[in-house]
Amino acid sequence: MVILQKQCTHLIHDTCRTIGWASEGRRPVEGHWGAWGAWSGCTASCGSGISTRTSSWIMNGVKTQYLFQDIMECSAPEKCPEDGHWGMWTMWGVCPVMCGGGVQKRHRKCDSPAPTYGGRECTGADFDKRLCNNQTCPAIPKNFDPTFCLTDVFICKSAKYCIPRQNECDGKLHCDDGSDEIDCVIVSNFKAPENCGISTITVSAFFPSFLSAIAVTLYYREHYVFGTMYMYVIL
Missing domain, CATH: 2.20.100.10 (Thrombospondin type-1 (TSP1) repeat)
Structure with a gap:
């Protein structure tokens, strides 16, 4: 049995000198690696793979069964x-x-x-x-008089009902199709706690038919510092 001990003076394989030891009495047996064989084909048919080449251990002028394998990364011509x-x-x-x-x-x-x-x-x-x-829409009152729609009122998009102008965008559904609460702008001012450092919070809610958003503007001691934050909400 032969034990191979590899000694390298550089990091390149070709500059390595390997000494073989006989297992009986650990007698040193001089030897060397033979010439490199050809590189094998890339293991990958697409993307990255590896390619190998081997060198045989030469001892006393005879090529042995011991092989030294060199491996490098390779790329196939096709993308995976x-x-x-x-x-x-x-x-x-x-x-x-x-x-x-x-x-x-x-x-x-x-x-x-x-x-x-x-x-x-x-x-x-x-x-x-x-x-x-999917909540139920308000029903048209049985005693509704269509001539009421000839005055200054809000006419529902269904064109079947109309409501007093002050009932539009009041947070409650009045129209038979709920159209009185679409495209509404609601502005509210809230007094902030004294210890939070914010003097006024103004909340403007805009509910158009094509987009729903809430714009919140914060003021700090009457100076604009926080900017405007937009948050989309689901109606």
């Missing part, structure tokens, strides 16, 4: 397919109605990442939906 993955859902869209039941939608894209080099598309739907504002 990369499957697509879904990105994050968008926010829920605005509910199209204030009552009676509507449908909200949200969407997502197959872009995290998108499929490349022949990879598979994302599975599943790219949209989601849910019911919204």
Whole structure:
């Protein structure tokens, strides 16, 4: 049996000198590594893999069964397919109605990442939906007089009912289709606690039919320091 001990003066394989030891009495046996063989083909058909070459241990002029293997990284000419993955859902869209039941939608894209080099598309739907504002709309009073709509009133979008102007955007549904609470702007001022360092908090809520948002502006001792923060809300 021969035990190989490798001694290197540099980090390059070709400069290494290996000494063999006979197991019986540990008698040193001089030897050396033979010439490198050819590099093997890359193990990968796409992307990254490895390529190897070997050198045989030469002892007393005879090539032995002991091999020294050199390994390097290689790249195949073809890119590996990369499957697509879904990105994050968008926010829920605005509910199209204030009552009676509507449908909200949200969407997502197959872009995290998108499929490349022949990879598979994302599975599943790219949209989601849910019911919204399914509470019952107010009924039109049986004693409603249509001639009332000829005065200065708010006419519901259904064109079947109208309400006093002061009932529009009061936080309660009056129209038979809830249209009196769409596109409303509500402004409220709140007195902040004295120890919080904020003198006034003004909250403006704007509820258009195409977007819902709350804009909050904070004032510190009558100086604008916090800016305006927008937060989307679901109706």
